[in-house]
Amino acid sequence: MPYAIELLNITKRFARTVANDDVTLKVLAGSIHALVGENGAGKTTLMETLYGLYQPDAGAIRIHEKEVTIKSPHDSIKLGIGMVHQHFMLVPPLTVLENIVLGAETTKNFFIDLKKTTAEISELAEKFSLNVPLTEKVENVGVGIQQRVEILKAIYRKADILVLDEPTAVLTPQETVQLFKILAELKEQGKTIVLITHKLNEVMAISDHVSVMRKGKIVGHLETPKTNPQEIAQLMVGRPVLLRVEKSEHKAGAPVLGVKELTYVDRRGVEALKSVSLDVASGEILGIAGVEGNGQSQLVECITGLIRPTSGSITINGVEIVGLNAREVFARGLAHVPEDRIKRGLVIDLSIKENLILSLQALPQFSSRLSMKRAEITSNAELLIQKYDVRPPDPNAITRGLSGGNQQKVIIARELSRNAEVIIASQPTRGVDIGGIEFIHRTLVTARDSGKAILLVSADLNEILSLSDRIAVMYSGRIVKIFPDNKVEESELGLYMTGSNQELIREAK
Ligand SMILES: Nc1ncnc2c1ncn2[C@@H]1O[C@H](COP(=O)(O)OP(=O)(O)OP(=O)(O)O)[C@@H](O)[C@H]1O
Ligand SMILES: [Mg+2]
Structure with a gap:
């Protein structure tokens, strides 16, 4: 079977961080390929590079066996690539239909042929079992439906390669089952799917192949039927992992x-x-x-x-x-690990060490009447960074540059270390x-x-x-x-x- 996607020796740096280090990933056309790895391993960066949001510093991309240059999402959409980001990018006050056609209007003027478009989208929705209420406003539908809208939007733009970044994080078990049915249907119809996830049961349930990333590199390509969650987990983390809470x-x-x-x-x-x-x-x-x-x-x-x-x-x-x-x-x-880490848990333009004492500044441990105790604040950070394995392990690193999972570890470290x-x-x-x-x-x-x-x-x-x-x-x-x-x-x-x-x-x- 031919390859739909070939990412060849891709390197992508952000300042000192090498997010993708000579990464090669090949995805067979018509298959479901899972991409897994620790927080900050470089999964999102790799897929956003494919989608044209980043330019690689080195390496080449081939789509359907032809070398391509992808300078923007506009280019990738033209190549038939669609991406469903972890945070949906829909416009809440607009209807489902409007969201699907937004930016893809095929007519020369601003008016879309409503009847024709509705018919086209209904047909697509039916073909892929993507049930959505077309005339409902997006703000009134649940996340499961919103996700279907995102998928439908990509397919309406004629995507035959679909990338989903942690799509099940916000779904109920029933919605996840529904999504997997849809993905299986898409595969059946010849589409190629890349699925980023942290959930190994999902990898086992739906993928044909799985690639594992660690610290910017690919550390394994496996055929799903020939592997198991333990093996994948060990590759991801570099040590055996307990998959069950004791x-x-x-x-x-x-x-x-x-x-x-x-x-x-x-x-x-x-x-x-x-x-x-x-x-x-x-x-x-x-x-x-x-x-x-x-x-x-x-x-x-x-x-x-x-x-x-x-x-x-x-x-x-x-x-x-x-x-x-x-x-x-x-x-x-009372300690609180808030759900919205950016809004409530962190001041993301402050350093890790400052975030680790947020709302605790006044404790005698960290400040005297006249000044902050700098040495104590730094050693507190060093201790917690080590204990909670925060990366990068630098108390002075600005929190904004951390991957989502590492930002979460900073909050957990602070809240659970308070008494x-x-x-x-x-x-x-x-x-x-x-x-x-x-x-x-x-x-x-x-x-x-x-x-x-x-x-x-x-x-x-x-x-x-x-x-x-x-x-x-x-x-x-x-x-x-x-x-x-x-x-x-x-x-x-x-x-x-x-x-x-x-x-x-x-x-x-
Ligand atoms: N825009 C950016 N500016 C600076 N550094 C970045 C940027 N985007 C990502 N990074 C860094 O690149 C590395 C890879 O991040 P990426 O978001 O690709 O990881 P990931 O595998 O998707 O992690 P997660 O599972 O937490 O989503 C991390 O060290 C991250 O801090
Ligand atoms: Mg990510």
Whole structure:
């Protein structure tokens, strides 16, 4: 079979970082090729180079066995390459249809032939089982649908090579199954697909080949049916990895965090939280499962003092904290790993060492009455960088230049090294590689064993199931179910999460 993509000896540098170091990757036409590797390994850079967002410093690209120069996404689209980025690039107030045709209008003037276009897109949607509501505004559809819109958009531009960068990070298990059906269908119809992912079960489930990157280099090309998750993980990380969390029985103590009948009505008048009650005991991890946008963010923001609930109570060791601001709540013994690391967790133009003491500057450990203790701040950073394997291991590196997974490690390091009694962890391993996940999971379990009360919010069911001692499911602003342990099937959780289990949900109300 001929190659659809040949990236030959590609090198790409950013200042001192060699993001891609003499990388050669060949993808057979009509196949699904997984690209895996640690955070910062260079996966996104390589694919964005193929898509024309970066120019390689050295190397050549061949598409369908012809050497090409790709100076911009415009060039790559003309060559039949489409890319679905991890952060979707749709325009929320426009309709699905408008988003699909945006920038691809085929007519000479600005007016598109609505009827003809709708018919064309409907036909494509049907052919590839990409069901989308064409006249609905993008802001009103969920992430799973948005992703289909992105795929449809690429196909409408006649892409026969499709690159997806961590497409399942925000999907429910059901949506992931749907996406994989679509990918299989696309392959069936002759398309070539490159899939970047950190999830090895996905690699095994759908790919024909898998290439592994580490530190800018390719360290292995494997045929999926002839390998296994252990082998891939070892290649990725360079050592054997525990793919399962080791966890002893939990011995929950007294409730530490208490949430009672919490409601929150947002500025638009939407009731984002509807009488939410839960508690988290010392020595336990309570996992909150749910599709994003069902109130989890507001719940966490209320608890951490970022927004004020409309009614209800939140207590730490019986003491009311509603009405305190974030700083005051932290002072009462709360640590927070926020879901939006750029907005809430980091000041990305500061150095790693400064981010590692963010909101802790005032502690006597780091400052005296007159000045900051520079040596202590640096040695604190050196210690945490080493412990959490932050790369680059340079306390003075500016956080903006770190890969997503490494930015996340900086936040985790800061929040888990504080001596807080309650830890709120939102999507703690989103975008983190398996070595990093193993480490973060172990750290959370150790914190639990030392008596911390941990509230874990995650869209990743594997994470919920493997870490939680009890599981609460949120749907539409409510806790619709609390499982007393973690012995529940993913599919059953999925039903509660999507509100499909209406009867059971009514029962839970
Ligand atoms: N625009 C940029 N400027 C400076 N450095 C960059 C830039 N983009 C990427 N890098 C660096 O290049 C390296 C590779 O980054 P890349 O984003 O390709 O990694 P990745 O494999 O996609 O990682 P992740 O799994 O965390 O998404 C990292 O060290 C990163 O810090
Ligand atoms: Mg990436």
